[in-house]
Amino acid sequence: MNKxxxxxxxxAGLCGSLLALRLGQRGYNVxxxxxxxxxxxxxxxxxxxxxxxxxxxxxxxxxLVGLEEKVKPLCIPMNGRMLHDLEGNTVLAPYSGRExxxxxxxxxxxxxxLLLDEAEKHDNVVIHFNKKCESVDFESTxxxxxxxxxxxxxxxxxxxxxxxxxxxxxxxxxxxxGKKFLFSFSQDWLSHGYKELCFLPNENGDYKTYTNALHIWxxxxxxxxxxxxxxxxxxxTLFLSFDEGEYNFNNLTTKERVLEFFSKYFKDAxxxxxxxxxxxxxxxxxxxxxxxxxxxHYKGNTLLMGDAAHAIVPFYGQGMNASFEDVTEFDKxxxxxxxxxxxxxxxxxxxxxxxxxxxADLAIDNFHEMKxxxxxxxxxxxxxxxxxxxxxxxxxxxxxYSLVTFNEDVSYRDAMLRxxxxxxxxxxxxxxGDITTVNNLTNDQLRNTLDKVKTATEAILEDDRIAGLK
Amino acid sequence: MNKxxxxxxxxAGLCGSLLALRLGQRGYNVxxxxxxxxxxxxxxxxxxxxxxxxxxxxxxxxxLVGLEEKVKPLCIPMNGRMLHDLEGNTVLAPYSGRExxxxxxxxxxxxxxLLLDEAEKHDNVVIHFNKKCESVDFESTxxxxxxxxxxxxxxxxxxxxxxxxxxxxxxxxxxxxGKKFLFSFSQDWLSHGYKELCFLPNENGDYKTYTNALHIWxxxxxxxxxxxxxxxxxxxTLFLSFDEGEYNFNNLTTKERVLEFFSKYFKDAxxxxxxxxxxxxxxxxxxxxxxxxxxxHYKGNTLLMGDAAHAIVPFYGQGMNASFEDVTEFDKxxxxxxxxxxxxxxxxxxxxxxxxxxxADLAIDNFHEMKxxxxxxxxxxxxxxxxxxxxxxxxxxxxxYSLVTFNEDVSYRDAMLRxxxxxxxxxxxxxxGDITTVNNLTNDQLRNTLDKVKTATEAILEDDRIAGLK
Numbered sequence: 019m020n021k022x023x024x025x026x027x028x029x030a031g032l033c034g035s036l037l038a039l040r041l042g043q044r045g046y047n048v049x050x051x052x053x054x055x056x057x058x059x060x061x062x063x064x065x066x067x068x069x070x071x072x073x074x075x076x077x078x079x080x081x082l083v084g085l086e087e088k089v090k091p092l093c094i095p096m097n098g099r100m101l102h103d104l105e106g107n108t109v110l111a112p113y114s115g116r117e118x119x120x121x122x123x124x125x126x127x128x129x130x131x132l133l134l135d136e137a138e139k140h141d142n143v144v145i146h147f148n149k150k151c152e153s154v155d156f157e158s159t160x161x162x163x164x165x166x167x168x169x170x171x172x173x174x175x176x177x178x179x180x181x182x183x184x185x186x187x188x189x190x191x192x193x194x195x196g197k198k199f200l201f202s203f204s205q206d207w208l209s210h211g212y213k214e215l216c217f218l219p220n221e222n223g224d225y226k227t228y229t230n231a232l233h234i235w236x237x238x239x240x241x242x243x244x245x246x247x248x249x250x251x252x253x254x255t256l257f258l259s260f261d262e263g264e265y266n267f268n269n270l271t272t273k274e275r276v277l278e279f280f281s282k283y284f285k286d287a288x289x290x291x292x293x294x295x296x297x298x299x300x301x302x303x304x305x306x307x308x309x310x311x312x313x314x315h316y317k318g319n320t321l322l323m324g325d326a327a328h329a330i331v332p333f334y335g336q337g338m339n340a341s342f343e344d345v346t347e348f349d350k351x352x353x354x355x356x357x358x359x360x361x362x363x364x365x366x367x368x369x370x371x372x373x374x375x376x377x378a379d380l381a382i383d384n385f386h387e388m389k390x391x392x393x394x395x396x397x398x399x400x401x402x403x404x405x406x407x408x409x410x411x412x413x414x415x416x417x418x419y420s421l422v423t424f425n426e427d428v429s430y431r432d433a434m435l436r437x438x439x440x441x442x443x444x445x446x447x448x449x450x451g452d453i454t455t456v457n458n459l460t461n462d463q464l465r466n467t468l469d470k471v472k473t474a475t476e477a478i479l480e481d482d483r484i485a486g487l488k
Numbered sequence: 489m490n491k492x493x494x495x496x497x498x499x500a501g502l503c504g505s506l507l508a509l510r511l512g513q514r515g516y517n518v519x520x521x522x523x524x525x526x527x528x529x530x531x532x533x534x535x536x537x538x539x540x541x542x543x544x545x546x547x548x549x550x551x552l553v554g555l556e557e558k559v560k561p562l563c564i565p566m567n568g569r570m571l572h573d574l575e576g577n578t579v580l581a582p583y584s585g586r587e588x589x590x591x592x593x594x595x596x597x598x599x600x601x602l603l604l605d606e607a608e609k610h611d612n613v614v615i616h617f618n619k620k621c622e623s624v625d626f627e628s629t630x631x632x633x634x635x636x637x638x639x640x641x642x643x644x645x646x647x648x649x650x651x652x653x654x655x656x657x658x659x660x661x662x663x664x665x666g667k668k669f670l671f672s673f674s675q676d677w678l679s680h681g682y683k684e685l686c687f688l689p690n691e692n693g694d695y696k697t698y699t700n701a702l703h704i705w706x707x708x709x710x711x712x713x714x715x716x717x718x719x720x721x722x723x724x725t726l727f728l729s730f731d732e733g734e735y736n737f738n739n740l741t742t743k744e745r746v747l748e749f750f751s752k753y754f755k756d757a758x759x760x761x762x763x764x765x766x767x768x769x770x771x772x773x774x775x776x777x778x779x780x781x782x783x784x785h786y787k788g789n790t791l792l793m794g795d796a797a798h799a800i801v802p803f804y805g806q807g808m809n810a811s812f813e814d815v816t817e818f819d820k821x822x823x824x825x826x827x828x829x830x831x832x833x834x835x836x837x838x839x840x841x842x843x844x845x846x847x848a849d850l851a852i853d854n855f856h857e858m859k860x861x862x863x864x865x866x867x868x869x870x871x872x873x874x875x876x877x878x879x880x881x882x883x884x885x886x887x888x889y890s891l892v893t894f895n896e897d898v899s900y901r902d903a904m905l906r907x908x909x910x911x912x913x914x915x916x917x918x919x920x921g922d923i924t925t926v927n928n929l930t931n932d933q934l935r936n937t938l939d940k941v942k943t944a945t946e947a948i949l950e951d952d953r954i955a956g957l958k
Contacts (some may be wrong), residue, residue: 048796197839200677200730200775200777201675201677202675202676202677202777203673203674203675204672204673204674204676204780205671205672205673205674206672206674207670207671207672260670305670307670307672310674314674433531441955442951442952442954442955445954445955446951446954446955449954481916482912483914484912484915484919485908485912485915485916487944
């Protein structure tokens with residue numbers, strides 16, 4: 019296809035700026051339009067998730083655009099979950115039995131800024147800020163914008179339009195409201211919302227608690243988490259029901275009640291948050307939703323990518339990684355040399371959608387896992403066993419978490435199917451007494467246990483295959 | 489709650505007219521508004537599904553309102569699926585091994601007319617036709633209508649509004665567009681659409697093919713079905729992809745091509761349809777979609793019911809039955825004597841939504857079953873075995889189909905979980921050679937096989953329970 023083609027990208031968030039960079043590297047003429055001011059010049063982080071977990075699928079995309087080394091200094095490794103109980107006791111539950119496998123806390127703003135800097139280095143990439151997309155005419159391949167500084171509307175024409183404008187995508191809304199084709203669409207809200215809080219650095223500028231972990235205070239009905247930032251602070255997030263249970267966002271309306279709630283359930287965290295009450299009432303409460311849709315494209319004119327196509331809840335730490343992987347996968351399809359954009363878009367959606375559907379479902383599963391299962395005995399036994407498998411037989415076993423997070427060459431869907439089957443096999447064998455926990459097992463016994471798990475996993479996958487008549 | 493309350497029902501289709509009748513019987517003041525003309529006076533059936541399968545859940549609702557005897561003469565029993573192969577060979581696959589279990593073909597128009605007649609007998613029920621709902625203000629509990637005869641808008645006030653205005657519900661649209669609360673919503677379109685055709689009666693006014701069956705020409709990628717009408721005709725429906733495969737709705741554009749398609753795949757049906765070409769080009773092609781949403785209610789003001797809350801694809805023959813069951817279940821909640829409408833609506837959704845979600849998913853499963861699985865050897869062996877179980881041990885076994893269709897006291901969700909587990913057990917045991925097909929089995933051997941199936945089913949349910957950490 020002609021490299022002189024003009025590609026309009028709507029939304030210069032993480033996915034849009036990476037896509038602009040990559041398409042710029044490939045030689046296309048790229049115009050990138052962003053609703054907000056330039057985040058490198060104005061602090062616009064309030065109320066958005068300000069740090070994120072970068073893992074192997076995201077890093078693979080950074081390698082694709084040659085940014086791995088520039089991203090590394092922005093990363094704080096997190097080796098596991100630091101679980102905090104009601105009394106403030108902690109235990110570190112590693113993410114993997116292989117030491118080189120960890121996730122990274124990274125600042126959304128710094129990473130996005132880096133991607134914009136790199137994209138701008140290409141003469142064929144132009145970025146405009148303060149341009150809000152109102153709607154897209156996908157039949158004429160034009161988009162209507164408002165310049166938010168002058169409040170004036172204007173229309174932008176392009177050969178193709180790719181919308182990376184996030185969970186509330188204006189282009190996706192045009193697909194839905196246009197009723198020009200059968201557009202399958204879902205938005206599913208959790209009963210829980212979230213609010214960002216903060217552990218500030220101590221007086222020496224140091225971290226107030228253990229740095230290299232994702233801290234979790236899981237309380238079944240709700241939870242608090244904390245991820246480290248480069249400046250010594252932690253971003254803390256409360257996940258809580260809007261209106262159910264004794265304490266919820268709707269009834270935490272006074273200083274006294276907020277303090278009562280935190281001292282009852284998050285005592286050790288509260289001690290690190292003298293700033294709690296101010297943060298609680300200043301910061302917004304936001305909903306958590308999953309968006310799926312299809313088709314992602316209209317003919318060869320327009321395409322949805324990133325959160326615009328598949329917004330997910332944050333509990334697997336895969337939102338950004340999935341959007342970055344979109345770019346990797348799209349790039350792979352471009353390499354296949356299809357004759358026109360419609361064929362490219364179709365091939366991309368066909369190969370990609372099953373995987374973004376899978377990570378959306380896995381992220382919901384992990385919400386329940388993080389809130390409560392991490393505290394259950396059978397879940398902990400399973401994790402202990404899996405850590406031993408990964409440590410002692412590193413080439414033979416990966417847990418569901420590892421498959422999703424550290425195996426960028428296993429698709430999300432395959433990770434989901436195998437991971438769920440493994441979980442089912444282990445939980446059932448533990449329950450039936452067919453296998454025991456790792457304590458005092460010799461290496462031969464562990465080997466034998468792994469073989470049992472593998473056999474049971476294959477049997478589960480085969481039974482499902484037969485029942486599905488596939 | 490005060491019986492003098494004014495209830496506005498939007499939509500006088502099957503669900504709305506049954507609901508008006510039942511709430512009228514309970515003494516409420518009911519106003520029922522319908523967009524279309526009175527179907528008892530004007531033929532408005534074109535393009536809508538003109539016959540339906542009434543089964544036990546629907547009949548239970550007819551019993552609730554005292555109409556069972558009046559509905560019976562409208563019913564044509566269908567005892568099984570009449571499967572037609574490419575050569576025109578047929579085999580009758582019964583729906584159940586118990587002779588008294590069958591489904592009924594019934595005319596949508598006659599049944600709806602009966603419900604309207606019965607509702608109108610109550611002085612406290614008023615029905616208005618040609619009143620199209622445009623939107624609902626769920627905060628003030630008012631609805632905006634257009635009188636389609638005068639084209640004049642008007643606003644209707646009520647104590648509560650219940651929308652039974654179908655898959656394209658105006659009130660559900662107001663929930664979605666209003667953005668006043670977190671509204672989870674999905675619309676999922678199948679790749680296939682449908683078109684209604686017809687076998688006319690023969691010159692003597694008799695049925696051209698076997699009356700007491702649902703005829704199926706399953707061809708994997710598409711299918712044709714036929715249900716009998718009281719006048720000797722059959723309503724025939726073609727389910728076909730819009731744009732995939734050698735033959736699809738988008739490329740069946742000439743008389744020659746339509747005849748070629750039918751003579752290749754539905755030869756024996758084509759012989760009964762000299763009217764095929766005219767019907768094909770006169771009748772519309774319609775999409776098939778599933779709609780789910782939540783919450784169904786806004787506070788104690790408004791409630792969605794029937795297809796407005798949960799539209800499903802037609803392949804389990806449960807769309808009408810599920811909507812009728814909505815009324816039965818709502819009536820049961822009213823009997824519980826809750827203090828206010830908000831509590832009633834909450835209790836209703838809490839008990840009901842899991843079941844309408846289940847039948848939506850089961851209906852998608854059955855699309856694949858009807859198109860293709862009915863022709864597969866392992867599927868047929870499973871059905872043969874299940875028929876033998878039902879016939880010989882009528883109190884001990886019900887297939888998934890029977891649980892859904894003939895066991896009105898088993899919830900859809902329980903039917904789905906148990907039915908799927910049974911299917912999985914049987915298909916896997918057949919595949920592994922653990923059980924054999926029914927041919928030449930003694931009664932003891934059949935008994936033994938049933939016990940194996942029961943044990944395996946319980947094990948599957950238990951394994952899933954453990955894996956789900958429930």
